[in-house]
Every structure is written in structure tokens, then in C-alpha cells.
Amino acid sequence: MEGKGLLEQNLATLDVRNLTSLTPEVISRQATINIGTIGHVSHGKSTLVYAISGVKTQMHSLERIRNITIKLGYANAKIYKCSCPEPECYKATGSDQNDCTLCEKCNELRQLVRHVSFVDCPGHDILMATMINGAAVMDAALLLVAGNESCPQPQTSEHIAALEIMNLDKILIIQNKVDLIPTVEEAKAHYEQIKNYITRTKAAASPIIPISAQLRFNINFVLKYICSLPLPVRDFLSSPRLIIIRSFDVNKPGQEIETLSGGVAGGSILKGVLKIGDEVEIRPGIINKTSAGATVCSPIRSRIVSLYAEKNPLQYAVPGGLVGVGLKVDPSLTRQDFLVGHVLGLPGELPQIFIELEICVYLLRRLLGVKSDAGRSRSDKIPKLKKDECLMVNVGSTSSGGRVLGVKTAKAKIELTKPVCCHIGEKVALSRRVDKHWRLIGWGDITNGQTLQV
Incomplete structure (x- = not known):
């Protein structure tokens, strides 16, 4: 599905030396910053992502039945700013919307100021490894703390420790579910509880924003914070390297051989620029054991046939937000997250x-x-x-x-x-x-x- 009113990308005129995270034809189609949502189970991480992006990250049937996040979820959103007073001037839409929209209040065009990818992490204790995998691609994080539970809960502490290990210090504390706190005094007491807890962590200087993700209360303050984040310094000139956090087979059961599509790898580019038509290598690739018990790896060679940022087709993808890379590879090699943890890049250019x-x-x-x-x-x-x-x-x-x-x-x-x-x-x-x-x-x-x- 082609986005509405998006700027065109042209490989014939592409000069990577002129690219930045705010280049119009880049930010029009692709997110350029990854923001994680972390915190204890059922504290509202997926609900907040939905309130901002309109995308439900719980895509798998088991997640929907249990109403919890099991795998890493992801969603993209565009954030706009108009001439209204702050923070009412900030508004978010889906990733495939027009770059300029008219504000109903000030009657002026909203300008696109950020295009972000959300990495929605599970909060359950047994899924801690999945959260750490997601932290590998985060540039900033939103730590959600439910207002109807004491702080910190077990995975609140564990998640913030994981961010400290990854040396991630851009953290916004979200006091969620304030609509479930009976009185103003109790809300203030809970706020102080959060404040006292974070003084012992790397998030000591982080702001705390009370919200209700379910009622979309104070969401514009969260958008204001996201827009205040400096864009990470990106390397567009080095050989590209993409870290894979999802992989899947887009073919439906019973599909005819003539219409089969290759496998898809999803992840974030750490450096460099990937283009349609590039020959690529995936490492470690196919892993086997010899008769003597030794481990052997056969890196996968393929070609990029498509690039997508959610619904937006790309001619090239830059470091930053999450992208899907369509490959000319047997889809059985990508189904059910088989390639999670692998690294994609140009042949001969990847680490050992x-x-x-x-x-x-x-x-x-x-x-x-x-x-x-x-x-x-x-x-x-x-x-x-x-x-x-x-x-x-x-x-x-x-x-x-x-x-x-x-x-x-x-x-x-x-x-x-x-x-x-x-x-x-x-x-x-x-x-x-x-x-x-x-x-x-x-x-x-x-x-x-x-x-x-x-």
C-alpha cells in the first residue's frame, strides 16, 4: 500500500554524502529514531504505542488472547507541530500519512518534525531476554509505571538496569493509569515514590509525565518530549549493517509457487545505507554440526528485492527506524523469527x-x-x-x-x-x-x- 502524499525516492540521483536524518525524502517515508517502551507487565506499554501511532503491536493470536506482549512489537508514527500553544501544537499520526496536515484550531499547516519507530518490549519476567534484544536498537526509552501499583515493580528495576548496561541514558518516565488513582493526594504520593526510586538510577534527571494512555490524556506532553530528543549521529557512508530483530514468511498457506515471495528480515540499520538490488550476506546464517560435533556456519547470500518502513515502500533505507527487507531467499529460512539475532550487510563486510x-x-x-x-x-x-x-x-x-x-x-x-x-x-x-x-x-x-x- 503506497503512502499518501509522500516524497519520492530516486536511486538514480541518490548521493549518500548528502543524506541526513531530516532529509525530506528520508523522513517522509522512514522513521529515523528508535524509541523503546519498557516497564513491568500490564503497565500500558502497548496501549501508549497505540495511542500515539494507531498501530496495535500485539499482532500474534496468542498475544491477543492473553492481552500481553510476547514478541517484540513495532510501530511507526509521524509527529507534527503547528502554531498552537505548546503542548497542544504536537500531533501524531500513522507513518503513511501526508507530510503536511491542516490544524483545525490555528488553521495552519502542521510541519513534520519527527518520524519515529517504537520498539514495544514485553514486560513479563520470563521474557527478559526479548526485552534486552530490543534494547540493542533503542536510541531512547519510555519507562512506564502504572499509577495503581507501587514503584518499583520487579521488572521496572530489571528493565532500567538493562538500559544502564546498554548505556542508554535518554529515558522518559511515564506515570500511567492516573485515571485509576482515587485522589490527587495519592497521585502526588505515587509521583514522589517514582521520583525517589529513580534517584538511585541512571534516569535520575529524567522528567516524569503523568498520563492515561487509555484515555489519551497528556499524550501531547509525551510527543513534546520525543521532539526535544536530539537525533542520534548517524553514519551514512560506511558499509551497511542491519541487526535483525524479526523475520517472517509473508506467503499464505497453499500459495502457488509462481506467486511465492522471498523471506523478509526486519530490523534496524546501525550504519550505512541499504538499497534495492544490493547483494547482501546474512551471518551467522545456517548453523549445523559436523559428525565430530563441531559447529559450522554457512552465511546466507541473497539480493534485496524490496524495502519497507511499515506500509511505506522505500528505494533505500538509512540508519534509524525499523525497516523490513524483502529478500530473494527461501522463505522457510525467515519464518517464525528464524533469523533473529543475525546480522545483514554486504558480502565480506560483516564482523567475524x-x-x-x-x-x-x-x-x-x-x-x-x-x-x-x-x-x-x-x-x-x-x-x-x-x-x-x-x-x-x-x-x-x-x-x-x-x-x-x-x-x-x-x-x-x-x-x-x-x-x-x-x-x-x-x-x-x-x-x-x-x-x-x-x-x-x-x-x-x-x-x-x-x-x-x-
């Missing part, structure tokens, strides 16, 4: 594939996100890593099991259950099995490792 990592380890002081038998949040001291213990390791958008091969002071060597495409210096998040769930215990910086030949 590691099966063992050597990292500098930094453990959290206390265990987060665990409730005691009495229902209160528990705070346990985290024991040091031990040889042969099993961990969950998050690298970029990849989740892999890991076995500790050795520990020496603040360094550890970890054998991965599946290979990852990454580079020296990249951050990893570490989780340990506690009370039958994976809990965030710390992070590390990759210093070395064992690579696989491809």
Missing part, C-alpha cells in the same frame, strides 16, 4: 562469527526483578561466576546459552551454544537461572574469542 567469548565481567550488586514469597521485591547479593555454570548471553539481538569455561578475577571465558556475529568491544548482557527464570546479573565487554571459519 564467534563460538567462544572472552569478556571483562561487571556484576550487578543485587539481584533484580525477583519477588519474595510475601510478594515484595527481593534483593539478593549476586555470587561470582563459577566454572562450568550455565548462563544466558545476549549479544546485540542474539540470545545464546553459554557455559563458563574459566574465570580469572574480572574476566571470563564463555563457550556459546550457538555462534554470534559480533565484534571486539561489543557489550554483552549476562543472565543466570534463578527460581526457574533467567535473571539479569551483569554485563561484559568482549575482549577476545574463538572464531569460526566460513
